[in-house]
Amino acid sequence: MRPISRSALRPYVCPSCLSGLPGRRFASNSSHAPDIYDVVCVGGGPAGLGLVAALRASPATSKLRVALIESQDLQKARSWNLESHQFSNRVSSLTPSSVSFLQKIGAWDFLDTERVQKYQEMQVWDGETGSRISFDWTMESSPFEDLRTIATMTENANLVRALLSRIAASGDKNLSIFSNSTVSSIENGSDHPDGADLSAWPVLSISPTGSAQAPGSSKIAARLLVGADGINSPVRKFANISTEGWDYNRHGVVATLSLADPDPVPFPIGTRTAYQRFLPSLGGPIALLPLPNNHATLVWSTTPENAAYLKSLSPKAFIAMVNSAFRLSMTDLKYMIGMQRPATSTLEYEDPHESELIWRLQHTPQPSHIPPMTMGVQEDSVASFPLRFRHSSTYISPRVALVGDAAHVIHPLGGQGLNLGMGDVASLSSTIEYAINHGMDVGDLLTLERYTAERWATNVKIGGACDVLHKLYNVPGQGPVAWGRSLGLDIIDRLPFLKGLLMKNAEG
Numbered sequence: 001m002r003p004i005s006r007s008a009l010r011p012y013v014c015p016s017c018l019s020g021l022p023g024r025r026f027a028s029n030s031s032h033a034p035d036i037y038d039v040v041c042v043g044g045g046p047a048g049l050g051l052v053a054a055l056r057a058s059p060a061t062s063k064l065r066v067a068l069i070e071s072q073d074l075q076k077a078r079s080w081n082l083e084s085h086q087f088s089n090r091v092s093s094l095t096p097s098s099v100s101f102l103q104k105i106g107a108w109d110f111l112d113t114e115r116v117q118k119y120q121e122m123q124v125w126d127g128e129t130g131s132r133i134s135f136d137w138t139m140e141s142s143p144f145e146d147l148r149t150i151a152t153m154t155e156n157a158n159l160v161r162a163l164l165s166r167i168a169a170s171g172d173k174n175l176s177i178f179s180n181s182t183v184s185s186i187e188n189g190s191d192h193p194d195g196a197d198l199s200a201w202p203v204l205s206i207s208p209t210g211s212a213q214a215p216g217s218s219k220i221a222a223r224l225l226v227g228a229d230g231i232n233s234p235v236r237k238f239a240n241i242s243t244e245g246w247d248y249n250r251h252g253v254v255a256t257l258s259l260a261d262p263d264p265v266p267f268p269i270g271t272r273t274a275y276q277r278f279l280p281s282l283g284g285p286i287a288l289l290p291l292p293n294n295h296a297t298l299v300w301s302t303t304p305e306n307a308a309y310l311k312s313l314s315p316k317a318f319i320a321m322v323n324s325a326f327r328l329s330m331t332d333l334k335y336m337i338g339m340q341r342p343a344t345s346t347l348e349y350e351d352p353h354e355s356e357l358i359w360r361l362q363h364t365p366q367p368s369h370i371p372p373m374t375m376g377v378q379e380d381s382v383a384s385f386p387l388r389f390r391h392s393s394t395y396i397s398p399r400v401a402l403v404g405d406a407a408h409v410i411h412p413l414g415g416q417g418l419n420l421g422m423g424d425v426a427s428l429s430s431t432i433e434y435a436i437n438h439g440m441d442v443g444d445l446l447t448l449e450r451y452t453a454e455r456w457a458t459n460v461k462i463g464g465a466c467d468v469l470h471k472l473y474n475v476p477g478q479g480p481v482a483w484g485r486s487l488g489l490d491i492i493d494r495l496p497f498l499k500g501l502l503m504k505n506a507e508g
């Protein structure tokens with residue numbers, strides 16, 4: 001915990017009230033006093049923007065003085081645009097509860113919904129043992145009703161642009177956006193003899209990123225400082241909040257793919273499916289999640305060596321490896337991921353990986369639950385990200401709250417990271433709303449307790465479940481662990497009640 005001076009225990013009187021008190025003057029040396037905000041949010045990723053949009057959307061909190069600081073250029077995010085047949089490689093599956101939160105704060109109206117894709121079915125199976133579990137919401141509704149959604153695939157850039165538009169639509173009164181600006185330091189302020197006692201308040205120094213000019217004051221004080229500043233959160237460091245965690249020594253290889261037409265055509269028409277096959281001997285699962293018009297996004301969790309190998313392949317070889325990963329045995333796959341890459345480019349000719357796949361497919365019986373063949377990979381869309389687990393010991397400290405990846409980072413195999421962030425933002429914004437409606441100080445620990453109580457245990461449970469799944473599905477071979485996990489999957493698959501429970505959890 002960071003040291004807190006006596007003023008943390010003193011009731012807060014806002015500067016404007018102070019200036020109205022007889023015999024008192026506010027900050028005669030105001031040129032040195034920081035500019036004071038009710039809420040300062042560091043980080044303009046989905047979590048930070050989600051929080052600001054939520055505060056601006058609620059009548060109770062819309063009059064708060066809010067600042068958002070983001071080191072990237074938000075103008076680029078506002079003008080993000082791709083052709084309709086192209087998709088960003090950073091895509092998240094938003095659960096229905098995240099979508100309903102985004103609808104409630106009015107952000108969903110600004111999303112380009114032509115670019116999002118719902119799915120109603122999920123096929124998950126073990127590449128080592130073949131045991132499988134399928135999640136199918138279409139069984140729960142009649143073919144004539146709207147199909148029930150497991151999740152909605154949304155490009156992160158589409159979401160960020162929509163949140164920025166929602167914030168812009170709320171006007172700029174009481175709102176300062178410091179784009180292209182980095183928080184260079186955060187420290188407790190000082191007790192201004194003629195003004196506010198800021199000695200327990202975070203005061204941030206903001207400096208322009210690169211050559212950009214940050215508008216307004218370069219020192220700002222926060223009644224409540226929110227860290228939405230990602231895994232290396234400077235706000236978390238300032239608050240002395242410790243984290244536990246580890247690096248998985250795995251990378252998530254992402255790419256945008258185009259698929260063949262599904263055969264047979266899914267029924268009910270319009271049903272879309274997400275696929276995930278666990279590949280224990282290769283370091284993690286491969287997942288293919290649907291995007292509009294027979295496109296899909298790939299997340300393949302694997303060792304850094306395999307990730308480097310996959311990224312070095314020609315498009316043809318990469319496509320062959322993705323198709324192999326959903327169709328071939330583990331032994332075949334291990335052979336193929338060790339194959340020599342051709343010395344010369346084979347753009348026009350059959351790639352060795354491709355020929356190997358065609359030959360091996362003739363000798364491999366195919367189950368019915370595999371995805372349609374991958375036909376293409378979007379240029380420059382293959383990339384990889386290191387996978388890590390982190391969890392903060394708490395999400396709050398006096399005048400500080402953490403949300404999103406600043407508070408927790410989890411394995412992506414459940415597609416839950418951003419959803420947990422949206423859950424945090426929904427909870428923190430309603431905590432702030434409650435405080436305003438009840439005349440409480442939004443930065444007070446007592447106020448913030450409600451937020452951490454609502455979110456911490458939930459996030460531990462989901463992050464922990466993803467971690468256990470990762471570990472369980474990293475034990476290669478047909479030994480007792482493989483036997484136990486396939487028995488588990490088979491049992492769940494045959495127990496509609498338990499399966500329904502899991503599906504409701506996946507919905508969020």
Ligand SMILES: Cc1cc2nc3c(=O)[nH]c(=O)nc-3n(C[C@H](O)[C@H](O)[C@H](O)COP(=O)(O)OP(=O)(O)OC[C@H]3O[C@@H](n4cnc5c(N)ncnc54)[C@H](O)[C@@H]3O)c2cc1C
Nearest residue numbers: 043045046047071093183230252404405415416417418419
């Ligand atoms: C391969 C992969 C697949 C994933 N798939 C899914 C999925 O399907 N579903 C899902 O829910 N989640 C998924 N996730 C997780 C999801 O992407 C993250 O949880 C989410 O993007 C985190 O958002 P955030 O706003 O909390 O943090 P970030 O997006 O990291 O934003 C933090 C922001 O803070 C800014 N910042 C940092 N330091 C400073 C500073 N000093 N000053 C100013 N600004 C600063 C940064 O520039 C950044 O914009 C996936 C993750 C990976 C790696």
